[in-house]
Amino acid sequence: MSRRPISVSIDRLRGRRPVPSPAKLPGDDRECPRCKSRFRADEMRRNQFVCAACDHHFPIGARDRLDFMADGGDWTEIGGELRATDPLRFVDLQPYPDRIRSAEAKGNTEAIVCAELRLAGQACVAAIMDFGFLGGSMGSVVGERFAKAADHAVARGIPFVTVTSSGGARMQEGVLALMQMAKTIVSLDELADAGLPFVCVLAHPTTGGVWASFASLGDVTYAEPGALIAFSGPRVIEQTTREKLPEDFGLAEQQLVHGHVDAVVDRRELPARIGRLLAILQQPPKAQPQSLATQLAQNGTDRAASMARALPQLSKKLMDRVMGEQPRRPGDRW
Amino acid sequence: MGPRRGPRFVRRVVDRFAHSEQEGGDVWEAIQLARHQDRPYPLDYIARLMPDFEEIHGDRLEGDDAAIVAGVGRYHGRPVAVIGQQKGRDAQDRAFRNFGMPNPEGYRKGMRLMELAAKMEIPLVTLIDTPGAFPGAGAEERGQGGAIARSMLMMLRLPAPTVAVVIGEGSSGGALALGVADRVVMLENSTYSVISPEGAAAILWRDAGKAKLAAQAFKPTAANCYRWGIADAVVPEPDGGAHTDHDGAARLLDGYLSRTLRELGALPVPERRRLRRERFRRLGAHRELPPDSAALMAQGADRAD
Numbered sequence A: 001m002s003r004r005p006i007s008v009s010i011d012r013l014r015g016r017r018p019v020p021s022p023a024k025l026p027g028d029d030r031e032c033p034r035c036k037s038r039f040r041a042d043e044m045r046r047n048q049f050v051c052a053a054c055d056h057h058f059p060i061g062a063r064d065r066l067d068f069m070a071d072g073g074d075w076t077e078i079g080g081e082l083r084a085t086d087p088l089r090f091v092d093l094q095p096y097p098d099r100i101r102s103a104e105a106k107g108n109t110e111a112i113v114c115a116e117l118r119l120a121g122q123a124c125v126a127a128i129m130d131f132g133f134l135g136g137s138m139g140s141v142v143g144e145r146f147a148k149a150a151d152h153a154v155a156r157g158i159p160f161v162t163v164t165s166s167g168g169a170r171m172q173e174g175v176l177a178l179m180q181m182a183k184t185i186v187s188l189d190e191l192a193d194a195g196l197p198f199v200c201v202l203a204h205p206t207t208g209g210v211w212a213s214f215a216s217l218g219d220v221t222y223a224e225p226g227a228l229i230a231f232s233g234p235r236v237i238e239q240t241t242r243e244k245l246p247e248d249f250g251l252a253e254q255q256l257v258h259g260h261v262d263a264v265v266d267r268r269e270l271p272a273r274i275g276r277l278l279a280i281l282q283q284p285p286k287a288q289p290q291s292l293a294t295q296l297a298q299n300g301t302d303r304a305a306s307m308a309r310a311l312p313q314l315s316k317k318l319m320d321r322v323m324g325e326q327p328r329r330p331g332d333r334w
Numbered sequence B: 001m002g003p004r005r006g007p008r009f010v011r012r013v014v015d016r017f018a019h020s021e022q023e024g025g026d027v028w029e030a031i032q033l034a035r036h037q038d039r040p041y042p043l044d045y046i047a048r049l050m051p052d053f054e055e056i057h058g059d060r061l062e063g064d065d066a067a068i069v070a071g072v073g074r075y076h077g078r079p080v081a082v083i084g085q086q087k088g089r090d091a092q093d094r095a096f097r098n099f100g101m102p103n104p105e106g107y108r109k110g111m112r113l114m115e116l117a118a119k120m121e122i123p124l125v126t127l128i129d130t131p132g133a134f135p136g137a138g139a140e141e142r143g144q145g146g147a148i149a150r151s152m153l154m155m156l157r158l159p160a161p162t163v164a165v166v167i168g169e170g171s172s173g174g175a176l177a178l179g180v181a182d183r184v185v186m187l188e189n190s191t192y193s194v195i196s197p198e199g200a201a202a203i204l205w206r207d208a209g210k211a212k213l214a215a216q217a218f219k220p221t222a223a224n225c226y227r228w229g230i231a232d233a234v235v236p237e238p239d240g241g242a243h244t245d246h247d248g249a250a251r252l253l254d255g256y257l258s259r260t261l262r263e264l265g266a267l268p269v270p271e272r273r274r275l276r277r278e279r280f281r282r283l284g285a286h287r288e289l290p291p292d293s294a295a296l297m298a299q300g301a302d303r304a305d
């Protein structure tokens, strides 16, 4: 393939509503919907699917995103064995199992991929949504993979990071899909009990039941430039209320103005930014005692020290009780 | 789903309804009944179940949302907090109540009450009846999504027993915001769905006129929700439906509510919270590939990238 120059037209109109599906050109070339620059596939990938001319953020698959975010492109999937079923035997214009099969043919196995990885040096669990799989819709598998990933973060004692890109609940699973909202909330409560941070990145688009559940409860919440973030999409609002909405309605930059996100961050800067945050939040490591007796003696608790000498096999749990450092249990808070 | 305990009369209702369901015709009828304008709304139940009731107003931030009523009342000799979505009966009242579609202020008013319920360990009863949270530009700017999410989290953490009752139509996250309870029950002619049939028709069939078709695809009846584990019980309505007899409907709900609150009250707080979490952790339908084939498929997907 001959090397064509990248056409550069500077049109940095921030907050213009992006076109969700950019034009497909012959071959793997892509055209930026905002500035009309054209890129070859390898150029797109090298720039993490961000327009080199105008910084427009293209949609990106969950597995690609994990490759870009993880240190060394190295990540271990969690919950990859989970697959959808068809509990309602749902048929709209097409049977639900057919929709699943054609989505799977594009390479992913569900609308979320969860993994353990390192982000700029910090170990964490990440749950990354994939708009390319049935609009990133949240069905039972998304809920269960999210829950398994959160369980894993709690078991390992490491932070939980999510990148959302979803049209909301998966219609084809009916009310069972709706319940996944509550299920993700349960996972957040468990992360809270374990004292672990929950970091949210909102990518285009984050709407409906995903925005109205875990995506709006990040301890710290970043958004990608130009991402649409809303409970009800602009079209639904215009149809219901006959309001004419401004072009930049619900976009990340507006959500920052209205106080619903903490920062708008370029995709290429996310790993460093999240890594820095997780480093700030890291608790100092607990000193490992050489022996119970010396540690207890250093703390000046004579009775406890003599107990420890008498019981060399004293369990960590019992020691914590003696030292008055009871571990936090769920239910200690209301 | 494990076996469910429950009074025999509830089972009878489920069986009767399940039988007619198999023949396929009653879904649309159920939706019409769930939306019947003469059905009892939260204030109708409250007036009958707790004559001493103090309603609270406002979220202390933006204003008061009439689509949600919230307050504390005396119920069988004890304080109980109640939050419900309120629709109007005539044109003027319907507009005042915003057709039962809450704004963020409504959910935040509810959360004010949850704070009281948490502080005093008062049980919470929610009465769900909404076509969904209000889709408006202002609602979005004032944090509709976050209000719904926070309401769910707060409900999940309450110490005292919680019961959510779907009394009419429960649609979308706007309904679930009040639905994260120890027990979720549905009245015989109520519905619970991810979206209203009209909304689904517009999105999935690209034709708002296909609502009846959408309703049959979603099958959001009480009997089906019971079968899927979404509802823990179905509370019967008077013959002819709740809209024909408000007193009778309130009596039947009272029977279930008072017994269930007593039952739940016997559990210690950490145990109740653990069971509540587990209840929602379980919901869904998925399958697991055998470990080796999952690994193979993941590798295949990686290679395809």
Ligand SMILES: [Zn+2]
Pocket (backbone or CB within 6 Å): A032, A033, A034, A035, A036, A037, A051, A052, A053, A054, A055, A056
């Ligand atoms: Zn561009």
